[in-house]
Amino acid sequence: MGGSGLPIIDTPPGTSDEHITVMECLKEVGCHGAIIVTTPQEVALDDVRKEITFCKKTGIKIIGIVENMSGFVCPHCTSCTNIFSSNGGAELATYTEVPHLGTLPIDPRVGVLAGTTASVLDQLPDSTTAEVMRNIVEKLKLISVN
Template identity: 60%
Template sequence: MLDQVKRVLLVLSGKGGVGKSTVSTQLALTLKERGYKVGLLDIDLCGPSVPYILNLEGHDVHQSAEGWVPVYMDSEQRLGVLSIGFLLTSRNDSVVLRGPKKTSIIKQFLEDVYWQELDFLVIDTPPGTSDEHITVMENLRQVPQCSAILVTTPQEVAIEDVRKEITFCRKTGIPIMGLIENMSGYECPNCSECTNIFSTGGGQSLAEYAKIPFLGSVPIDPRVGRLAGQGLCAVKELPDSKTSKVFGELVTLLGENSNGVN
């Protein structure tokens, strides 16, 4: 099923709570707004938040002769989404799985989904470097144009965990496109002034130390936070925000240089 996917983007972080799902959804929405055909695969099996963020809760995944059909956000089918959240009857349902079952489900997500032709497949991953990540790596080993976007927050505890994720990518041979520092200060929705409520610059320092590209700093912006649960794109709704600038530049980079990975 991945033969018709031109490029795969893995959104990774060794740390939980850094905003991988927000980065994944806004990246997918921005790519869609720029005219690309996009798939968004949520493999965070125990914490599937993508259906909620994109306002797709209550939709069902259907089986066809070609495989599972993703849930589409638009009639033109330019953004398809798949998550285990679509297979649950309630957002309160817990997913209790041992390792082999996790591996089996992720293999199905990678091999049995009828994405059709895609310009980009964005994969939202859980924190860590365990079963889910190893399964993804094994199945994507032969896929050309697969690269990772790492997400961190400025705090030292997050930086240390993301440092381990960089090591994981290099050991498994995943090219790293670059690193985003999320929650980098608080952007006032009234005056646009940014206040560093945490430490600052940790993501850029890590990128320089690891010799990987730094893709930008995304602040905490209440206006962007309110888009969660509505399936709205920051670049379209808040074109002057710093968040929109970072994602707009990232998508431009992806469009200009499909081989631009380290």
């Protein structure tokens, strides 16, 4: 559970029986919506397109799309290089008429924080990841007001 009491459910891509069960349970308890996370590769985008259709058919509001693993940030010079592809999440958001919330790169400095209680916002406040996360939170605040 997040600090506000909102459930966060991380599921693998697709529309399996597990997704159907989760959606049914969320509808019973009330659901603010889904934030869809994708990587920029076409194979991932295909799965996410299906997930978006699934959410729409089941009446789950899609709050927005986040593109993850879009580029690799060099831990020495902080230059970002696209190693898979880029803009897939933004293009999908436009295509599906869903808000694009942000694009996160792979940053090994952030990976070091995994499994700790450290926040990227505190430990790497000037990183691209921290900036994108702050922007996503601001967009979510605006969406929740509307």
